[in-house]
Amino acid sequence: MIAEILSTGDEIRSGAIMDSNAAYISQKLEEAGLPVIRHNCVGDDIDILVSVLEEIGSRTDIAVVTGGLGPTMDDLTAEAAAKAAKVELVLNDNALSSIKSFYSSRNRRMPVLSEKMALLPKGAECLKNRVGSAPGFLLVIGRCRFFFLPGVPFEMRSMLSNQVLPQLEKLQGPNRKFFAVKTLSTFGLTESQTEERLAGFSAKFSEIKLGLRVDFPEIQIKLYCNGRNRKRLEEIITAACKWIWPKIGRNLFSIDGGSMEGVVGKLLSEQQATLAVAESCTGGLISHLLTNVAGSSDYFLFSGVTYSNESKIRVLGVSAATLQQYGAVHTEVVKEMAEGVRRLTGATYGLSTSGIAGPGGGTDDKPVGTLCIGLSTAKSSRGCQYNFSFAQRSMNKKIFAVKALDLLRRELLDAIGSEEVQSSTL
Amino acid sequence: MIAEILSTGDEIRSGAIMDSNAAYISQKLEEAGLPVIRHNCVGDDIDILVSVLEEIGSRTDIAVVTGGLGPTMDDLTAEAAAKAAKVELVLNDNALSSIKSFYSSRNRRMPVLSEKMALLPKGAECLKNRVGSAPGFLLVIGRCRFFFLPGVPFEMRSMLSNQVLPQLEKLQGPNRKFFAVKTLSTFGLTESQTEERLAGFSAKFSEIKLGLRVDFPEIQIKLYCNGRNRKRLEEIITAACKWIWPKIGRNLFSIDGGSMEGVVGKLLSEQQATLAVAESCTGGLISHLLTNVAGSSDYFLFSGVTYSNESKIRVLGVSAATLQQYGAVHTEVVKEMAEGVRRLTGATYGLSTSGIAGPGGGTDDKPVGTLCIGLSTAKSSRGCQYNFSFAQRSMNKKIFAVKALDLLRRELLDAIGSEEVQSSTL
Numbered sequence: 001m002i003a004e005i006l007s008t009g010d011e012i013r014s015g016a017i018m019d020s021n022a023a024y025i026s027q028k029l030e031e032a033g034l035p036v037i038r039h040n041c042v043g044d045d046i047d048i049l050v051s052v053l054e055e056i057g058s059r060t061d062i063a064v065v066t067g068g069l070g071p072t073m074d075d076l077t078a079e080a081a082a083k084a085a086k087v088e089l090v091l092n093d094n095a096l097s098s099i100k101s102f103y104s105s106r107n108r109r110m111p112v113l114s115e116k117m118a119l120l121p122k123g124a125e126c127l128k129n130r131v132g133s134a135p136g137f138l139l140v141i142g143r144c145r146f147f148f149l150p151g152v153p154f155e156m157r158s159m160l161s162n163q164v165l166p167q168l169e170k171l172q173g174p175n176r177k178f179f180a181v182k183t184l185s186t187f188g189l190t191e192s193q194t195e196e197r198l199a200g201f202s203a204k205f206s207e208i209k210l211g212l213r214v215d216f217p218e219i220q221i222k223l224y225c226n227g228r229n230r231k232r233l234e235e236i237i238t239a240a241c242k243w244i245w246p247k248i249g250r251n252l253f254s255i256d257g258g259s260m261e262g263v264v265g266k267l268l269s270e271q272q273a274t275l276a277v278a279e280s281c282t283g284g285l286i287s288h289l290l291t292n293v294a295g296s297s298d299y300f301l302f303s304g305v306t307y308s309n310e311s312k313i314r315v316l317g318v319s320a321a322t323l324q325q326y327g328a329v330h331t332e333v334v335k336e337m338a339e340g341v342r343r344l345t346g347a348t349y350g351l352s353t354s355g356i357a358g359p360g361g362g363t364d365d366k367p368v369g370t371l372c373i374g375l376s377t378a379k380s381s382r383g384c385q386y387n388f389s390f391a392q393r394s395m396n397k398k399i400f401a402v403k404a405l406d407l408l409r410r411e412l413l414d415a416i417g418s419e420e421v422q423s424s425t426l
Numbered sequence: 427m428i429a430e431i432l433s434t435g436d437e438i439r440s441g442a443i444m445d446s447n448a449a450y451i452s453q454k455l456e457e458a459g460l461p462v463i464r465h466n467c468v469g470d471d472i473d474i475l476v477s478v479l480e481e482i483g484s485r486t487d488i489a490v491v492t493g494g495l496g497p498t499m500d501d502l503t504a505e506a507a508a509k510a511a512k513v514e515l516v517l518n519d520n521a522l523s524s525i526k527s528f529y530s531s532r533n534r535r536m537p538v539l540s541e542k543m544a545l546l547p548k549g550a551e552c553l554k555n556r557v558g559s560a561p562g563f564l565l566v567i568g569r570c571r572f573f574f575l576p577g578v579p580f581e582m583r584s585m586l587s588n589q590v591l592p593q594l595e596k597l598q599g600p601n602r603k604f605f606a607v608k609t610l611s612t613f614g615l616t617e618s619q620t621e622e623r624l625a626g627f628s629a630k631f632s633e634i635k636l637g638l639r640v641d642f643p644e645i646q647i648k649l650y651c652n653g654r655n656r657k658r659l660e661e662i663i664t665a666a667c668k669w670i671w672p673k674i675g676r677n678l679f680s681i682d683g684g685s686m687e688g689v690v691g692k693l694l695s696e697q698q699a700t701l702a703v704a705e706s707c708t709g710g711l712i713s714h715l716l717t718n719v720a721g722s723s724d725y726f727l728f729s730g731v732t733y734s735n736e737s738k739i740r741v742l743g744v745s746a747a748t749l750q751q752y753g754a755v756h757t758e759v760v761k762e763m764a765e766g767v768r769r770l771t772g773a774t775y776g777l778s779t780s781g782i783a784g785p786g787g788g789t790d791d792k793p794v795g796t797l798c799i800g801l802s803t804a805k806s807s808r809g810c811q812y813n814f815s816f817a818q819r820s821m822n823k824k825i826f827a828v829k830a831l832d833l834l835r836r837e838l839l840d841a842i843g844s845e846e847v848q849s850s851t852l
Binding site for chain 1: 433436437438439440441442443444445446448449450451452453454456462463464465466467468469474478498500532537539557578580637639648702703705709710711712713714716717718720721722723726727728729730731732733734736737740741770771772784785786819820823
């Protein structure tokens with residue numbers, strides 16, 4: 001069995017909104033063992049809708065369609081489905097009672113216009129919508145079973161998991177396949193360096209498809225495999241992770257899709273350590289990332305976004321002489337910043353950045369992309385300099401912030417003498 | 427002429443990543459006067475790629491294809507295009523020199539593997555890539571001109587605007603229609619409040635299609651119109667903006683797609699004023715947004731991300747008694763934070779936040795979504811409290827940050843006695 005996805009609506013077709021439903025549905029169908037062959041998207045045009053439904057009906061087993069089920073003139077999906085299946089629209093009692101119970105559960109009167117949503121193609125099976133007013137439906141067109149769902153993401157998600165996936169499981173019967181995807185997140189190697197280090201993987205793990213994906217500034221290693229025995233899948237994925245880990249080393253920071261800031265937060269928590277940050281060129285991004293993690297107030301004490309020299313001196317106690325002698329972008333300055341913010345807050349770790357994110361401010365000596373990171377602990381303080389060559393300010397800020405967090409992560413691993421990412425999950 | 431979009435790659439097909447390219451390309455093509463009829467997405471499968479290219483080639487005039495141009499085994503687009511066009515792959519000299527100059531401009535040796543990217547279908551015209559290694563190409567298949575671009579979004583965007591759109595303009599000839607889209611950004615009204623205030627628009631401006639779009643936490647008012655006389659289009663758009671402005675008032679913050687942080691930065695620059703920020707619940711996001719604007723170091727002095735009470739006291743000089751009496755989320759506390767950060771840095775404006783972004787930390791009295799903003803100027807200081815009701819931590823952080831920037835924007839407008847957004851451009 002193979003599947004397709006059809007997203008409908010002028011808003012998506014014209015690019016006014018991005019289609020987040022297609023990716024979500026693909027993931028869920030593939031996890032359920034149904035390969036998704038193709039996505040399609042067309043606007044609110046009855047002729048085009050009918051022809052794309054006929055087309056999909058002629059080549060696919062299962063299709064999930066989103067959008068166009070509402071009560072307005074633009075909502076043409078039921079009409080198009082009826083035309084493609086060459087049946088009439090009829091009042092569907094289950095659909096009508098689904099709409100009525102939605103409104104009564106919210107103590108609202110059902111608008112007259114909403115009755116239109118109960119007109120479904122003859123022979124369609126109503127799919128009740130418990131979180132919105134528009135019911136969905138199941139209809140066979142050609143050789144394909146179409147599941148028609150609303151376009152509102154949380155309604156679609158609820159109906160997909162409560163109504164579509166259980167039906168698909170039954171359809172696939174006892175011989176269904178399971179699909180596993182594992183994401184390993186790395187930072188520090190280029191895409192081609194990562195590929196080189198993984199040479200020989202395919203010969204060793206012929207059942208796994210390996211893919212590299214750039215999620216700037218990370219490189220993700222993706223492992224895909226499928227089979228009828230779920231336990232066996234888990235075993236070969238685990239074996240593959242164990243094979244990969246020593247080849248990528250500490251550049252591998254997460255094997256469960258976790259973010260750099262989440263991993264750093266977890267290590268700080270585990271070590272009952274606290275962190276204070278002094279940011280110049282990263283402009284608050286390190287703090288923003290750290291505080292995106294729920295519970296970060298347990299270990300994140302303070303960040304001083306000291307954009308001006310004056311604030312580096314006044315808040316962090318950086319020496320005016322150091323700034324005068326070296327300029328703000330220098331290993332000595334970030335060292336003093338990291339020491340200063342640690343002193344100010346009493347944190348276990350002080351982390352700092354100063355650099356040139358661009359587009360202006362670069363010199364021959366220190367071009368755009370220059371980054372200094374300072375790290376101060378109870379034992380010692382140091383400053384390091386790096387160079388990146390990205391054109392965009394936003395990319396520089398991002399890689400600067402992740403590089404600083406990565407430096408801290410490696411320090412935290414040293415502190416516990418660990419070479420592993422998260423040994424418990426390997 | 428009509429257009430279609432084809433996104434390729436297993437990552438998008440399987441839902442591992444969301445297809446942001448399709449929406450972007452649709453928008454740009456529609457603005458250029460080319461109706462986009464359909465989006466398609468298939469994976470890295472040579473037979474399926476060939477058949478979808480043939481299919482699009484049989485029904486459409488223009489197609490933009492993304493992905494699959496890289497050097498690895500998975501990159502099958504050039505091969506599929508050659509098969510669909512029934513030509514051979516040949517070494518394209520322009521493509522080879524594009525790849526070579528990319529590497530030499532970055533002082534890197536060209537990897538041997540990269541030569542594969544210069545193998546293009548016979549008859550293809552190379553589209554140079556100035557920001558990445560993989561060149562694109564133009565090839566006619568069936569009745570359709572296909573523009574093949576890389577899948578990396580910033581490479582695709584650069585090539586679309588520098589190479590594809592100018593060619594499409596020429597193709598459309600002297601009778602081409604111009605499509606104008608104007609984006610007015612608002613903050614502070616709901617979607618339905620905005621709609622109500624704009625009642626009567628369509629009767630007054632029948633040539634303009636009005637659309638509302640939520641770009642959380644902003645509501646954008648979009649004006650679409652088209653015609654053969656560009657000057658006339660500009661005139662009616664200007665008249666529409668003048669009609670809309672008094673109805674939306676100060677909730678309208680930008681009429682050129684500019685961001686809230688950009689508008690605040692411009693107002694600070696114009697008034698030669700400086701800003702210091704003290705962030706608690708926004709966790710660095712206000713600073714991150716402000717410093718995304720190039721040149722922000724002219725007015726942005728410092729931000730203290732004071733997550734702990736200790737740091738509010740030690741860095742900003744908030745009184746321990748105030749914190750003890752009211753708790754950290756209180757109008758008195760944010761007032762003292764704003765005053766403290768202004769005193770510390772000597773900035774013209776001190777802006778502060780404290781609130782509960784969730785998921786934890788809410789109480790009956792101060793539920794998740796509670797936000798206090800403090801603003802301190804030479805004349806006075808104040809603290810205000812607001813309540814938002816979003817479930818996600820990331821949404822709360824975002825609306826908290828934009829709300830604080832908006833409060834400052836209104837203060838900056840008061841300072842110059844201006845009721846207008848940017849009077850020069852209206």
